[in-house]
Amino acid sequence: MKIAIFPGDGIGPEVIAEAKRVLEALSLPQLSLFEGDVGGIAYRRHGMPLPQETLEMARAADAALFGAVGDPACDELPREHRPEQAILSLRSELGLFANLRPAAGYPGLEDMSSLKPEVARGIDLLVVRELNGDVYFGEKGERAGEGGREGWDAMSYNETEVRRIAHIGFQAAQKRRKRLTSVDKANVLETSRIWRETVIEVAREYPDVQLDHMYVDNAAMQMVRSPGQFDVILTGNLFGDILSDQASACVGSIGLLASASLGERRTEFGTFGLYEPIHGSAPDIAGEGKANPVAAILSLAMLLRHSLGRESDAGRIERAVAQVVASDVRGADLGGTASTGEIGDAVLGALAAVS
Ligand SMILES: NC(=O)C1=CN([C@@H]2O[C@H](COP(=O)(O)OP(=O)(O)OC[C@H]3O[C@@H](n4cnc5c(N)ncnc54)[C@H](O)[C@@H]3O)[C@@H](O)[C@H]2O)C=CC1
Numbered sequence: 001m002k003i004a005i006f007p008g009d010g011i012g013p014e015v016i017a018e019a020k021r022v023l024e025a026l027s028l029p030q031l032s033l034f035e036g037d038v039g040g041i042a043y044r045r046h047g048m049p050l051p052q053e054t055l056e057m058a059r060a061a062d063a064a065l066f067g068a069v070g071d072p073a074c075d076e077l078p079r080e081h082r083p084e085q086a087i088l089s090l091r092s093e094l095g096l097f098a099n100l101r102p103a104a105g106y107p108g109l110e111d112m113s114s115l116k117p118e119v120a121r122g123i124d125l126l127v128v129r130e131l132n133g134d135v136y137f138g139e140k141g142e143r144a145g146e147g148g149r150e151g152w153d154a155m156s157y158n159e160t161e162v163r164r165i166a167h168i169g170f171q172a173a174q175k176r177r178k179r180l181t182s183v184d185k186a187n188v189l190e191t192s193r194i195w196r197e198t199v200i201e202v203a204r205e206y207p208d209v210q211l212d213h214m215y216v217d218n219a220a221m222q223m224v225r226s227p228g229q230f231d232v233i234l235t236g237n238l239f240g241d242i243l244s245d246q247a248s249a250c251v252g253s254i255g256l257l258a259s260a261s262l263g264e265r266r267t268e269f270g271t272f273g274l275y276e277p278i279h280g281s282a283p284d285i286a287g288e289g290k291a292n293p294v295a296a297i298l299s300l301a302m303l304l305r306h307s308l309g310r311e312s313d314a315g316r317i318e319r320a321v322a323q324v325v326a327s328d329v330r331g332a333d334l335g336g337t338a339s340t341g342e343i344g345d346a347v348l349g350a351l352a353a354v355s
């Protein structure tokens with residue numbers, strides 16, 4: 001089993017260090033770890049945010065664990081040299097089109113939700129976000145306009161792209177509560193009109209799943225009004241990015257939400273994937289030991305489940321994390337004082353006790 005580890009920038013290395021401790025505690029047989037540079041650190045060391053050797057490392061691995069990229073000192077660089085290009089290129093070069101972002105409440109944590117506890121209770125949703133298309137990957141540029149310099153970004157989805165992510169969404173719903181909400185802006189965008197028509201077509205293959213459609217502005221409102229109504233949210237790259245950050249605050253903290261980015265490459269043990277917290281490099285707290293490592297640890301659990309076929313280890317990690325999150329070991333993001341390392345210690349302690 002080969003795992004490529006890409007800690008990246010800011011709090012990336014801090015949270016990945018805790019996930020690595022959890023991985024080591026599992027003592028998996030025949031495990032090889034490889035570490036590569038991504039983001040701002042890679043730009044400094046190699047002159048580019050995604051060096052070829054890092055990409056090759058990912059291609060040769062059964063799974064990749066990713067921290068975060070982003071560095072304010074690099075914000076003025078040309079776009080192709082900016083740290084964020086590393087994660088965008090990994091997603092596109094590796095064909096990782098399906099981004100799964102589960103958001104579920106923890107009993108005992110409702111008081112930390114941005115919502116009233118009675119509204120927060122019952123959040124159990126999965127954002128299925130398309131990850132290789134949309135405005136993030138469309139042509140973009142700058143031109144002179146009558147109003148001065150004009151930036152433009154092309155948004156598009158074709159039927160093939162929508163179909164393949166829709167299948168992932170419907171299949172995920174079949175394993176959950178069999179409800180799928182497709183989120184778009186079909187009242188305004190042609191991209192969304194094709195999205196909606198294609199989702200309706202794919203839905204015919206899944207008669208057991210109840211499909212509804214929601215405009216993204218309403219979805220954002222419903223997410224804070226009654227998030228418990230959602231099971232699977234199927235949406236595009238941009239809307240999924242925004243709604244999943246929003247869902248994290250409904251649960252309690254962005255430091256809690258993990259993600260899996262999957263494509264079609266099969267490995268000996270499952271499907272190749274890249275796993276990362278949904279948060280970024282958090283430069284405002286980097287280096288202070290304040291980052292919550294739970295999202296990174298839960299990303300490791302997803303890696304074990306989807307790419308290494310180790311469901312029981314994934315479940316153990318998730319149970320250990322649930323115990324810690326419900327305890328008084330809380331970081332600053334959840335109103336406590338525990339450091340990144342202390343939260344990692346608590347997860348390791350709980351892991352030793354759960355079966
Ligand atoms: N996949 C990736 O690598 C991503 C990278 N970014 C990049 O990260 C940099 C910072 O972006 P922001 O918009 O500030 O988003 P961010 O997610 O890094 O931080 C947003 C807020 O949440 C807090 N936060 C994030 N993770 C946390 C954790 N584990 N524990 C406790 N608090 C946490 C931060 O302190 C900050 O106040 C930018 O350069 C951005 O482009 C942003 C999102 C994803």
Ligand SMILES: CC(C)CC(=O)C(=O)O
Nearest residue numbers: 084087088241278279280
């Ligand atoms: C950093 C961006 C490229 C994307 C992002 O915010 C995300 O995937 O959550």
Ligand SMILES: [Mg+2]
Nearest residue numbers: 241242245278
């Ligand atoms: Mg994001």
